[in-house]
Amino acid sequence: MSWINVGAIEDIPLRGARKIKTALGCVAIFRTGEQEIFAASDLCPHKGGPLSEGIIHDQSVTCPLHNWVFDLNTGQAQGEDGSISTFPVEIRDGRIWLDSAELTKRSAA
Numbered sequence: 001m002s003w004i005n006v007g008a009i010e011d012i013p014l015r016g017a018r019k020i021k022t023a024l025g026c027v028a029i030f031r032t033g034e035q036e037i038f039a040a041s042d043l044c045p046h047k048g049g050p051l052s053e054g055i056i057h058d059q060s061v062t063c064p065l066h067n068w069v070f071d072l073n074t075g076q077a078q079g080e081d082g083s084i085s086t087f088p089v090e091i092r093d094g095r096i097w098l099d100s101a102e103l104t105k106r107s108a109a
Contacts, residue, residue, distance in 0.1 A: 003090070003097040009037065010094065017052040017061070022103050027087060028052035029096060030072055032059050038072035039087040039098055046082060 012018050012031040019026050019042050026042035028051050038059070042052050049065035060078070062069045069078040075086040088099035 002099065002101040004100045006096050006098050008094055009035070009091055009096055012037075012096075015056045017054075017056060019050070019052040020098075022100075024103055026052075027098070027103070028061075029089065029098070030056055030061060032056055032072065035091055037089050037091055037096055039089040040070070040072060040075060041084040041086075043084075044068055044070075045077075045084065046080070051084065 006020055006029060012029060014031060017028050017030045019028055027039055028042040030038045032038060042050055044051055044063040044065065046063065046068050047065050049063040051061050051063060054064045055062040059072050060069050061072060068080050070084055071078060075084045077083055087102045090097045
């Protein structure tokens with residue numbers, strides 16, 4: 001794995017998100033708990049809604065455009081036929097690390 005430092009965990013509010021730009025598209029970094037982070041494609045496959053602007057609850061995000069709910073563990077839409085890409089992410093010493101090798105294996109957006 002090839003990890004890149006994408007920022008401090010304190011930079012993302014609890015139940016908030018930040019968008020980072022990559023060569024393959026935007027990735028959303030979601031903070032669902034004090035020390036719980038997820039990374040996924042920022043675009044909803046339904047209508048292209050920005051998931052980083054969605055509502056974060058439990059370990060899910062709801063698209064701000066049409067209320068599709070995605071499990072941040074698997075990327076699967078709940079009750080819908082669709083999914084988003086998810087990416088390995090870790091917290092080390094208060095910093096968020098994203099596996100950049102995974103970004104080259106599939107399209108992020």
